Amino acid sequence: MSSPLKASFEKIDPVFGNSFYLEKFIDKSCHDKPQWHFHPEFEIVYISAGDGKRHIGDHIGHYEDGELIFLGPNLPHLSYAAEGNEVVLQMTEDFLGKHFLAAPELQAIKGLFERGKTGLAFQGQVKHDIGHQLLAMSEMPAFERLVSLLKVLQTMATTDAYQSLNANGFAVTVNPQDQDRMEVIYTYVETHFQRVIPLEEVAALINMTVPAFCRYFKKLTNRTFTQMVNEFRITYASRLLQGDHLSIAAISFESGFNNLSHFNKQFRLITGVSPREYRQQLKNLVH
Secondary structure (H helix, E strand, O other), X not given: OOOOOOEEEOOOOOOOOOXXXXXXXXXXXXXXXXXXXXXXXXXXXXXXXXXXXXXXXXXXXXXXXXXXXXXXXXXXXXXXXXXXXXXXXXXXXXXXXXXHHHOHHHHHHHHHHHHHHHOEEEOHHHHHHHHHHHHHHOOOOHHHHXXXXXXXXXXXXXXXXXXEOOOOOXXXXXXXXXXXXXXXXXXXXXXXXXXXXXXXXXXHHOOOOHHHHHHHHHHHHOOOHHHHHHHHHHHHHHHHOOOOOOOHHHHHHHOOOOXXXXXXXXXXXXHOOOHHHHHHHHHHHHO
């Protein structure tokens, strides 16, 4: 059985002498981050080749010929394995100072940061043009790297070759106590998503009454706990659909649904297609 997914808080510290974090991975199998994670920084991810699937907040989709995405803060996310090199760049909104985005020359970039809060996926040639700049940045001295980043952000801000993912993550800034609570909740769902999880059970984990927990979770994530569990189950099901060895009915039960009709309805609601259509799309990507 494939291992389920867990959203964990990821603490990011820039390398000394830099105002943002940048890392290039030649071999993606060596990329040892949590599979599904969130952090308060903005993030740019470039994957140079291959097809794959992405799960960002409540968005589930697939990409072809590599990937370039710009993600806002506190969006739980992962990308399934693909070919090629990968660059990950992370920065806070004020990485160049509190009033950085107030400069008139940076108004386009300010708009990019606003649009990026729900996730952007870039397309066409601009995806690889920006990607090549990101790959080259890892070899640059600090000042040239900063100038190159501003150019990358300006290109992202002024192109129309992108798709808005409209992904919802955590609706408010997550403080350390909330981070700890959310990790407890996500870890519990990871372990128990294949059965019914009563609200009383999960509320007790963080010492709340059910009504208080429901209000707290909705305020923090902009979704109900039931919606989050269903998204988790559908993400798990989408991994199982990559193979042909299980029937859709078996995948439904394996993913925590005890009713095939409900599974089909939730899968279409979250992904936009039926499980059968999703499996066929995956086959078309491979062939």
